[in-house]
Amino acid sequence: MSWSETFRTAVEALLGRRMRSLLTMLGILIGIAAVMLTVGLGEGARQQITAEINKLGSNLLIVMPGSLSNASLRSSSSVMTLTLDDADLIADPAVAPDVAGVAPVMGTRVSVQYGTDDWSSQATGTTTAWPEVRARNLIDGRFFTEVEQASAAQVVVLGPTTAGNLFSDTPAVGQEVVISGQTFLVVGVLESVGANSMTNDDDLVVLPITTVAQRLVPPSSARSLQAIYVAARDDAAISSAHQQITRAITVNHARTTADQDFSIMTFQALLSAMDTMTAVLTTLLAGLAAISLVVGGIGVMNIMLVSVTERVREIGLRKALGATPALIRRQFLVEAGILGLLGGALGVALGVLGAAILTPLLDLQVTVSLPATLLALTVSLGIGIGAGTYPAARAANLPPIDALRSE
Amino acid sequence: MSALLRMVGVRKTYDTGAIQVEALRGVDLAVQQGDFVAIMGPSGSGKSTLMHILGCLDVPSAGTYELDGVDVSHMTEAELADVRNRRIGFVFQQFNLLPSMTALRNVELPLVYAGVPRAERRERAQEALRRVGLADRVDHRPGELSGGQQQRVSVARALVTDPALILADEPTGNLDSASTHDVLELFHELHDAGRTIVLITHEAEVAQEARRVVRITDGLLSEGAAVPS
Numbered sequence: 269m270s271w272s273e274t275f276r277t278a279v280e281a282l283l284g285r286r287m288r289s290l291l292t293m294l295g296i297l298i299g300i301a302a303v304m305l306t307v308g309l310g311e312g313a314r315q316q317i318t319a320e321i322n323k324l325g326s327n328l329l330i331v332m333p334g335s336l337s338n339a340s341l342r343s344s345s346s347v348m349t350l351t352l353d354d355a356d357l358i359a360d361p362a363v364a365p366d367v368a369g370v371a372p373v374m375g376t377r378v379s380v381q382y383g384t385d386d387w388s389s390q391a392t393g394t395t396t397a398w399p400e401v402r403a404r405n406l407i408d409g410r411f412f413t414e415v416e417q418a419s420a421a422q423v424v425v426l427g428p429t430t431a432g433n434l435f436s437d438t439p440a441v442g443q444e445v446v447i448s449g450q451t452f453l454v455v456g457v458l459e460s461v462g463a464n465s466m467t468n469d470d471d472l473v474v475l476p477i478t479t480v481a482q483r484l485v486p487p488s489s490a491r492s493l494q495a496i497y498v499a500a501r502d503d504a505a506i507s508s509a510h511q512q513i514t515r516a517i518t519v520n521h522a523r524t525t526a527d528q529d530f531s532i533m534t535f536q537a538l539l540s541a542m543d544t545m546t547a548v549l550t551t552l553l554a555g556l557a558a559i560s561l562v563v564g565g566i567g568v569m570n571i572m573l574v575s576v577t578e579r580v581r582e583i584g585l586r587k588a589l590g591a592t593p594a595l596i597r598r599q600f601l602v603e604a605g606i607l608g609l610l611g612g613a614l615g616v617a618l619g620v621l622g623a624a625i626l627t628p629l630l631d632l633q634v635t636v637s638l639p640a641t642l643l644a645l646t647v648s649l650g651i652g653i654g655a656g657t658y659p660a661a662r663a664a665n666l667p668p669i670d671a672l673r674s675e
Numbered sequence: 676m677s678a679l680l681r682m683v684g685v686r687k688t689y690d691t692g693a694i695q696v697e698a699l700r701g702v703d704l705a706v707q708q709g710d711f712v713a714i715m716g717p718s719g720s721g722k723s724t725l726m727h728i729l730g731c732l733d734v735p736s737a738g739t740y741e742l743d744g745v746d747v748s749h750m751t752e753a754e755l756a757d758v759r760n761r762r763i764g765f766v767f768q769q770f771n772l773l774p775s776m777t778a779l780r781n782v783e784l785p786l787v788y789a790g791v792p793r794a795e796r797r798e799r800a801q802e803a804l805r806r807v808g809l810a811d812r813v814d815h816r817p818g819e820l821s822g823g824q825q826q827r828v829s830v831a832r833a834l835v836t837d838p839a840l841i842l843a844d845e846p847t848g849n850l851d852s853a854s855t856h857d858v859l860e861l862f863h864e865l866h867d868a869g870r871t872i873v874l875i876t877h878e879a880e881v882a883q884e885a886r887r888v889v890r891i892t893d894g895l896l897s898e899g900a901a902v903p904s
Contacts (some may be wrong), residue, residue, distance in 0.1 A: 590760020590788035592753040
């Protein structure tokens with residue numbers, strides 16, 4: 269008996285019990301669709317996080333005061349171990365050749381006033397390198413200049429949210445705002461990078477670091493930095509830049525590697541941490557969804573067992589006419605395999621449809637990849653055949669006379 | 676004429692756990708090529724067991740059985756399936772046609788397992804159906820045919836592989852007298868055409884149609900007249 273003949277017989281048997289075949293497939297269908305959607309959601313979330321972190325700058329390193337390994341130091345907000353000296357040191361190509369740009373940041377909460385409007389925001393005192401290092405653009409006006417920085421000029425660049433809140437109708441550039449009782453000229457407005465769960469990079473006021481040090485913070489903290497943003501030459505240079513910065517600051521602070529009073533964060537580390545987290549979450553959810561696949565497989569096994577019992581006479585007749593046990597087994601395995609594969613294919617279709625519906629609904633790209641689809645089809649075929657093995661063996665081992673005798 | 680099938684000292688014992696049932700207690704039987712033999716016996720005589728062994732659906736517990744020159748007493752299931760497929764054509768009391776398939780495809784079924792290509796299968800099945808007078812019913816399903824027609828389809832199915840032996844198990848048991856007559860007439864035609872037929876029945880009138888009658892009682896054979904004494 270040829271394979272095509274086996275398939276033909278199997279399809280006819282399944283079509284002869286259309287309703288039951290459909291209901292049996294439903295178990296596999298739901299399982300596959302559920303697994304595909306959870307994996308798709310996880311993959312979509314991962315891609316979104318990756319994109320967002322890349323937007324922050326994948327070649328970015330952040331040097332922060334306090335040691336990561338020293339909890340008491342880290343938690344204290346008054347750590348003042350990073351200074352402008354450190355920033356100047358890192359910026360020296362002889363010290364850190366893999367560093368492309370350095371933007372020290374001195375920060376404080378401020379209240380910004382325009383006319384009668386009052387808005388609380390984050391003041392970021394930094395250098396002219398900041399737009400380059402943080403990969404920020406301006407939608408209006410310009411960034412402050414070296415000259416303004418050197419003279420601690422009273423100029424300010426507004427974040428898009430800040431500008432929007434203070435200037436609803438008029439353009440912000442050219443207007444004057446009052447920060448901590450002093451008047452500042454708005455010279456530019458930043459382009460939005462979108463708020464995310466970690467920081468709000470759209471609500472801030474950016475000023476020359478000299479201005480912040482002299483006018484906005486108390487003299488005691490006029491030299492201590494909130495952070496130093498460093499751009500490595502490229503993504504590949506991150507780890508060498510990391511080493512160069514660590515060595516330079518450790519020496520500068522007269523410390524050893526064991527008791528560093530600063531820490532360096534890279535988005536790559538964050539990226540891999542987020543990756544791990546989404547992977548764990550996805551695996552967990554997919555595992556739950558996979559339980560329904562197991563139930564679907566049991567459904568296939570159940571229906572195949574019923575089918576064998578119902579078709580005892582047919583099996584007996586086929587054997588009398590010359591079907592070997594192997595051929596009988598093959599026929600039932602193919603039937604179970606078709607149930608599994610077809611259920612899986614419909615499940616994939618439902619998964620794709622669900623992804624298309626969920627993507628705009630959740631504002632999250634639900635990704636259904638080709639490898640995932642192929643894997644789903646393989647798994648559903650495997651479940652069908654696996655679930656069909658025992659019923660098929662029972663059919664194959666039926667003695668022909670017992671089978672023919674049954675009424 | 677040479678012996679097409681030869682049984683020597685065939686025994687069959689069923690072990691039902693508590694007791695052992697001896698269904699056949701040493702059967703010797705030879706059937707010549709081209710013969711038409713009826714095996715007669717009441718139920719419980721071992722008639723069905725004998726039919727199963729004759730049809731290679733079961734193997735004897737002891738003794739030898741040669742069919743068409745081949746010893747089938749110790750064959751595996753797969754080998755027996757091949758012997759059934761090539762050398763035996765079955766006609767059952769219950770017809771045993773698959774209800775979802777047309778007459779043509781029912782007749783084709785043994786050829787499917789013989790691995791005959793589709794076009795040839797079709798041709799041979801049509802020829803077999805023509806042979807039993809159902810050329811105009813090839814596309815009918817069993818449910819659309821009368822009992823006599825269904826049994827003729829199963830005779831066509833038995834013929835289609837051109838087997839050495841046609842084994843009929845109570846072929847008229849489910850038929851009215853007119854259909855019984857038709858089917859027996861068909862067997863006569865096949866016999867006249869040189870086929871070897873073994874017919875198992877408990878009806879004397881049916882057994883009388885055969886050229887030779889063998890009686891089975893309590894698992895033992897005796898040659899004799901068709902009419903019970």
